[in-house]
Amino acid sequence: MCLTSGGQHDRGLHELQAALRANPNFALARALSGWVLSWTGRFDDAVVETQTALSLSPADTFLSLYEFCHGSALLAARRFKKALPCIRDAIVSFPGFPGHYALLISCCGHLGLWQEAEVLLAQRNLLAGPPLTVSLARTQLLGFEQGLVLVEGLIRAGVPES
Numbered sequence: 001m002c003l004t005s006g007g008q009h010d011r012g013l014h015e016l017q018a019a020l021r022a023n024p025n026f027a028l029a030r031a032l033s034g035w036v037l038s039w040t041g042r043f044d045d046a047v048v049e050t051q052t053a054l055s056l057s058p059a060d061t062f063l064s065l066y067e068f069c070h071g072s073a074l075l076a077a078r079r080f081k082k083a084l085p086c087i088r089d090a091i092v093s094f095p096g097f098p099g100h101y102a103l104l105i106s107c108c109g110h111l112g113l114w115q116e117a118e119v120l121l122a123q124r125n126l127l128a129g130p131p132l133t134v135s136l137a138r139t140q141l142l143g144f145e146q147g148l149v150l151v152e153g154l155i156r157a158g159v160p161e162s
Contacts, residue, residue, distance in 0.1 A: 012036050013033065013036055013037070013040070016029050016032055016033040016036060017033070020033065025056055027052075027053040027054075027056040027057035027060055027062070027066065028053070028060075028062055028065075028066075030049050030050070030052045030053035030056065031049070031050055031053035031054075031062070031065060031066045031069040031070070032069065033049045034046040034047070034048070034049030034050035034051075034052075034053065034069050034070070034073050035050070035069040035072060035073065037049060037073070038072055038073045038076040038077075038145070038146045039144045039145060039146055040145055041145030041146075043073065043076045043077035043078075043145075043146070044077060046073035046076065046077070047070070047073045047074060047077050047079070049073070050066065050069045050070035050072075050073045050074075051070060053066045053069065053070070054066050054067070054070055063093075064089065064090050064092075064093030064094055065090075067086045067087075067089045067090045067093075068086070068087065068090035068094075068099075068100060068103075070086050071083045071084075071085075071086030071087035071089075071090060071103060071107075072087075072103055072146065074086065075087070075103060075106060075107050075110075075146070075149060075150065075153070076145070076146035076149050076150075078110075078149060080107050080110040080111050080153075081111065083103075083107050084104075084107050084108075084111065087100065087103045087104045087107055088104060090103075091104055096127060098124055098127050098128075098129055098132070101120055101121075101123065101124035101127075101132070102124070102132055102137060102150065102154070103150065104120055105117045105120050105121055105124065105132070105153070105154060105157050105159060106149070106150045106151075106152075106153030106154050106157065107153060108120065108153070108157055109152075109153035109154060109155070109156035109157030109158070109159075110149075110152070110153040110156060112156075114157065114158065117157035117158065117159075118157075118158065121157070121158075121159060132154075132159060133159060133160050133161060133162050134151060134154050134155055134159050134160065134161045134162070135161055135162045137150060137151050137154055137159075138151055
């Protein structure tokens with residue numbers, strides 16, 4: 001994940017694939033592989049990987065991370081109705097993580113759930129760090145293919161530009 005967070009997606013995927021060759025049932029590696037695949041624009045592959053992680057380990061202590069990764073992949077693949085419950089569940093598990101809110105606000109924007117998006121934006125902006133804006137999201141997601149879909153949803157949700 002450190003490699004891919006730094007923009008070295010191919011190297012990161014190579015390392016995750018090596019882990020999966022060693023243990024194809026490593027649910028955490030499957031979830032993270034799916035997350036990285038969505039960063040590279042391989043959205044359908046990402047959905048398969050993250051769904052596999054959920055199937056392999058439905059009672060795992062990392063379940064909320066798997067749901068977040070799956071919801072993120074579904075959002076990137078423009079499967080907004082399916083993404084919504086996964087991202088909602090991830091927020092319930094980790095209400096203090098700002099990234100979950102950005103995903104859910106975007107998903108709400110795509111689905112026309114304006115009131116929910118407004119409430120979520122207010123909750124998100126109470127967390128530490130700068131307030132969520134479209135320009136902040138663009139900057140943070142530069143070089144990540146799923147960023148285009150996420151930013152589009154934020155705009156639809158009424159998130160301010162700056």
